[in-house]
Amino acid sequence: MSNPIALLLAGLAAGTGLGALVTATVIDRPAMSKAAMSDGIAHDHSAHDHGEGQAMHDHQMIEAGDPAPTLAIEIHPDGAQSRNLHIVTTNFTFDPEGVNGDNRPGHGHAHVYINGVKQPRAYSPWVQLDALPMGTHEIRVTLNxxxxxxxxxxxxxxxxVTTVTIE
Structure with a gap:
């Protein structure tokens, strides 16, 4: 019989290496290549659910009530290819604690899209758009x-909606 401690150590080393490889492949890989993003190719969220019924909610309209929120966006330089997005609102409160809960008039979050590709949600008025590829990009923000x-x-x-050009 082989040395059980040596077999245990070999198994642990192999398992750790395989786990790291799978994690790097699955977690660190972007959902869309920068080339595809710069070409304006959008990832279609209607074909699948991200655990929250997101595809259904993206098309639902909810009347904002009175006074209705207003929305404007500003783009500020932050390095050669990065930009800071300022989401300027009135009559609206960013409400990260309320996400997936009951709707409250004037409360919610923003959805940010770059060239039609949905980005992580915005729970505050400032979002960094990091390392945008060269070219012109459409930035769209919705209040949700x-x-x-x-x-x-x-x-x-x-x-x-606005555009930003990275040269």
Missing amino acids: ANDHGHLATNGTPIEA
Whole structure:
């Protein structure tokens, strides 16, 4: 019989290496290549659910109520390819604690899209857009209720769109 301690150590080393490889491949890989993002190719979220019924909520309109929030966006330089996105609102409170909960008028979060590709949610008015590839990019921001439905005024989504060019 072989030395059981040597077999245990060999198994642990092999398992650790394989685990690190799988983690690096699955977690560290971006959902979309920068080349695809710069070409404006969008990832379609309607084909699958991200655990929250996201595809369903992305198309739901929720009347914002009175006074309705307003939204504007500003882009500020932050390095050669990075930019800071300032989400300027009135009558709106970023509510990270309320996400996935009951809707409260004037509360929620923002959804940020770069070239149609949804980015992580914004729970505050400032978001860093890190290492954008060279070219022109459309930045779109929507205000969303706690259940992720689009806040709207008279059926029109509350959103703002701008472009940024990275040279």
